[in-house]
Amino acid sequence: MSTHGIQQGRPNKARQVLQRTKRAPDELVKHIELANLIPPASELPDYNKLNEEVLDTLTSQGTPLDADAWHAQSLGAEIKFLHRHFPPEKFPQFYKYIGPLHSSREREIHDRVRNLFGTRALLDAIAGAQTNKGASPGKEIEIPYQATPMSVALALDGEGKLKVERWPLLNALVGVEANRIRRCSECPRIFWAGRIDKHACNDKCVNRRNVRLWREHYAERYKLQRVRKANAAESTGINSRNKTRRKSK
Numbered sequence: 001m002s003t004h005g006i007q008q009g010r011p012n013k014a015r016q017v018l019q020r021t022k023r024a025p026d027e028l029v030k031h032i033e034l035a036n037l038i039p040p041a042s043e044l045p046d047y048n049k050l051n052e053e054v055l056d057t058l059t060s061q062g063t064p065l066d067a068d069a070w071h072a073q074s075l076g077a078e079i080k081f082l083h084r085h086f087p088p089e090k091f092p093q094f095y096k097y098i099g100p101l102h103s104s105r106e107r108e109i110h111d112r113v114r115n116l117f118g119t120r121a122l123l124d125a126i127a128g129a130q131t132n133k134g135a136s137p138g139k140e141i142e143i144p145y146q147a148t149p150m151s152v153a154l155a156l157d158g159e160g161k162l163k164v165e166r167w168p169l170l171n172a173l174v175g176v177e178a179n180r181i182r183r184c185s186e187c188p189r190i191f192w193a194g195r196i197d198k199h200a201c202n203d204k205c206v207n208r209r210n211v212r213l214w215r216e217h218y219a220e221r222y223k224l225q226r227v228r229k230a231n232a233a234e235s236t237g238i239n240s241r242n243k244t245r246r247k248s249k
C-alpha cells in the first residue's frame with residue numbers, strides 16, 4: 001500500500017484536525033514573547049504618565065541642564081516610574097529586554113518601553129476582538145493609543161526621498177489568522193492557538209482550565225446526582241442494606 005493510500009484512508013475527522021493545526025509565524029512569536037513580559041494593557045500604567053513624570057523632573061530643575069545631565073535626569077525619572085510599576089524582582093525578563101540602565105541609552109530604553117507597551121496593547125486588542133464567533137470581513141481593529149506613535153513613520157531614504165516605514169509588528173501581522181492570537185483563559189498571557197480549539201497557553205494552564213471547567217459544568221450536575229441517589233436510596237432502602245453489609249465485613 002502506498003503512503004498516499006494511507007492518507008486517503010484517514011478518517012475525515014483526523015484530517016480536519018490536521019488542517020486546523022497551524023504553526024505560529026516565526027516573526028510573530030517574537031512579538032508575542034515581548035508582549036508577555038508585561039501585564040495586559042488594561043493593567044498597565046498610563047504610558048502618558050511616564051512622559052509627564054519625566055517632563056516634570058526636567059522642568060523642576062532650577063538651573064539649565066547640559067545634554068548629559070538632561071539624559072541622566074530623564075533616565076532617573078523613567079527608572080523610578082518603571083521600578084514602581086514593574087518591580088525588578090517580579091519582572092526580571094522585562095529589565096533584561098530594556099538592557100543596561102545607563103544614561104547614554106536613555107533614548108533607546110524609552111523606545112523599548114514604548115515598544116513593549118504598544119506590542120502588548122495591540123495584541124490584546126486583536127485577542128479581545130475575537131470574542132464573537134466568525135470573522136466578519138472588513139472588520140476594523142482599532143490600534144490602541146500606546147501603539148499609534150510607532151505604527152507608521154515617514155522617513156527619508158538615502159537619496160532624501162520620502163518613504164513610509166511600518167512598525168515591524170504590523171508587518172508580522174499581515175495575513176495572519178486573527179482568531180489564533182488569543183489571551184489565555186487562565187493567565188494573562190497572549191498565545192498562538194496552533195490548534196483552533198486551544199484556549200490556554202501551556203500544559204499547566206490547559207490542566208487548570210480543564211479542572212475549572214469540570215468544576216463549573218459538572219459540579220452542579222454531580223451535586224444533583226447525589227441528591228437524586230440519596231432520594232432513590234431512601235425510597236428503596238439501599239442505604240440501610242449497604243450499612244449492614246459493611247458491618248458484617
Ligand SMILES: [Zn+2]
Nearest residue numbers: 184187201205
Ligand atoms: Zn496561561
